[in-house]
Amino acid sequence: MESTRDIKGRxxxxxxxxxxxxxxxxxxxxxxxxxxxxxxxxxxxxxxxGELLRRASAxxxxxxxxxxxxxxxxxxxxxxxxxxxxxxxxxNSNVMKKIVAEISDKDRDSYKLYLCGxxxxxxxxxxxxxxxxxxxxxxxxxxxxxxxxxxxxxxxEFISGEVDEVYVIYTKFFTxxxxxxxxxxxxxxxxxxxxxxxxxxxDNGVQAEPEEFxxxxxxxxxxxxxxxxxxxxxxYSSMLxxxxxxxxSRMAAMTAATDNATERIADLNxxxxxxxxxxxxxxxxxxxxxxxxxx
Amino acid sequence: MADTxxxxxxxxxxSPDGAVYTADxxxxxxxxxxxxxxxxxxxxxxLVAALTIAPVRVKKDGKEKQIAVFNxxxxxxxxxxxxxxxxxxxxxxxxxxxxxxxxxxxxERLASKSADxxxxxxxxxxxxxxxxxxxxxxx
Numbered sequence: 001m002e003s004t005r006d007i008k009g010r011x012x013x014x015x016x017x018x019x020x021x022x023x024x025x026x027x028x029x030x031x032x033x034x035x036x037x038x039x040x041x042x043x044x045x046x047x048x049x050g051e052l053l054r055r056a057s058a059x060x061x062x063x064x065x066x067x068x069x070x071x072x073x074x075x076x077x078x079x080x081x082x083x084x085x086x087x088x089x090x091x092n093s094n095v096m097k098k099i100v101a102e103i104s105d106k107d108r109d110s111y112k113l114y115l116c117g118x119x120x121x122x123x124x125x126x127x128x129x130x131x132x133x134x135x136x137x138x139x140x141x142x143x144x145x146x147x148x149x150x151x152x153x154x155x156x157e158f159i160s161g162e163v164d165e166v167y168v169i170y171t172k173f174f175t176x177x178x179x180x181x182x183x184x185x186x187x188x189x190x191x192x193x194x195x196x197x198x199x200x201x202x203d204n205g206v207q208a209e210p211e212e213f214x215x216x217x218x219x220x221x222x223x224x225x226x227x228x229x230x231x232x233x234x235x236y237s238s239m240l241x242x243x244x245x246x247x248x249s250r251m252a253a254m255t256a257a258t259d260n261a262t263e264r265i266a267d268l269n270x271x272x273x274x275x276x277x278x279x280x281x282x283x284x285x286x287x288x289x290x291x292x293x294x295x
Numbered sequence: 296m297a298d299t300x301x302x303x304x305x306x307x308x309x310s311p312d313g314a315v316y317t318a319d320x321x322x323x324x325x326x327x328x329x330x331x332x333x334x335x336x337x338x339x340x341x342l343v344a345a346l347t348i349a350p351v352r353v354k355k356d357g358k359e360k361q362i363a364v365f366n367x368x369x370x371x372x373x374x375x376x377x378x379x380x381x382x383x384x385x386x387x388x389x390x391x392x393x394x395x396x397x398x399x400x401x402x403e404r405l406a407s408k409s410a411d412x413x414x415x416x417x418x419x420x421x422x423x424x425x426x427x428x429x430x431x432x433x434x
Contacts, residue, residue, distance in 0.1 A: 144311045225345045
């Protein structure tokens with residue numbers, strides 16, 4: 001049986017851990033609210049840019065941009081968005097699982113990895129995989145500027161022919177307890193559901209709705225400027241979603257850790273009391289035994 | 296007729312971080328596309344314009360409000376004006392001293408004409424600083 005002093009020491013250390021996890025939980029909860037708002041705030045913007053893109057492309061025929069060109073895919077680029085810090089439950093390992101599933105059966109020279117977040121870098125280094133570019137320092141507070149730089153890098157890589165496709169792997173945020181690792185194609189720019197619908201309509205010679213738009217200066221210029229913006233907005237919203245997911249996961253993980261610590265402290269207290277009682281009983285029986293021996 | 300021209304439009308300006316400015320009852324919006332300035336009023340045909348680094352002037356109740364818009368797009372459809380721009384700054388939020396400093400820095404860079412200067416970048420920085428200053432003057 002452990003001595004009462006040892007148990008007391010353990011109670012103290014668990015209490016300390018609990019204080020830390022509790023603080024982390026509250027920090028994550030406070031920041032999660034902001035991150036959620038930000039992620040929601042970016043959505044109308046992203047929708048609008050998507051809508052403009054559809055509208056502009058429906059009004060232009062024969063438009064060609066390097067960003068739309070889809071050819072034979074020899075090399076795939078993955079933009080991986082993970083966290084800088086751990087202690088966020090399964091958040092990082094889920095992202096890692098996804099990327100490992102993607103690349104495990106591929107040759108190293110048939111894909112490129114662009115990593116965001118220290119965790120993905122550390123993990124892949126551990127597995128002996130060297131990334132092609134690595135960014136960190138903004139995982140839980142992404143700024144539009146970070147997205148702008150990433151978008152530039154991805155577009156350059158794509159246009160220069162370094163990669164033939166670019167996917168972004170991020171964690172979609174639903175609630176603090178439900179997130180989903182998602183992979184979507186960034187480049188070449190995908191005609192999404194709405195786009196294909198209007199495309200079909202145009203092919204069949206039916207106009208979905210009379211959309212007579214004037215373009216300033218002209219539709220080609222508008223479209224040329226919209227495409228990079230669209231890429232950037234997609235990256236930015238994936239980053240915001242990931243940030244909210246990271247904070248959500250951390251909050252959930254820290255809540256669980258705090259609850260576990262509470263339970264652990266209760267258990268240890270019980271053990272402590274038992275040990276103390278045993279000690280007292282022991283002492284009494286020694287005294288009684290001693291007294292009996294004297295008679 | 297005058298009625299249709301002066302009755303109001305709805306204006307919404309969005310940046311990636313959410314709506315920056317919304318207003319009802321707007322009479323006219325003046326903005327600058329890549330190839331020149333234009334104005335929209337009620338009853339305008341649907342339009343999409345690629346904007347440049349320039350102030351957007353929103354006229355409401357006879358008063359004019361200037362908003363700094365750094366590139367982006369303007370769309371008008373059914374008397375609703377939507378402006379989406381990667382960067383939008385309200386005149387109230389602009390740090391004049393910082394803009395002044397940025398302007399000076401950019402001008403020095405442009406004047407120095409040395410080979411290791413990215414002229415395009417300096418020019419853009421100058422444009423941004425000038426826009427900020429111009430918009431703050433309208434306050």
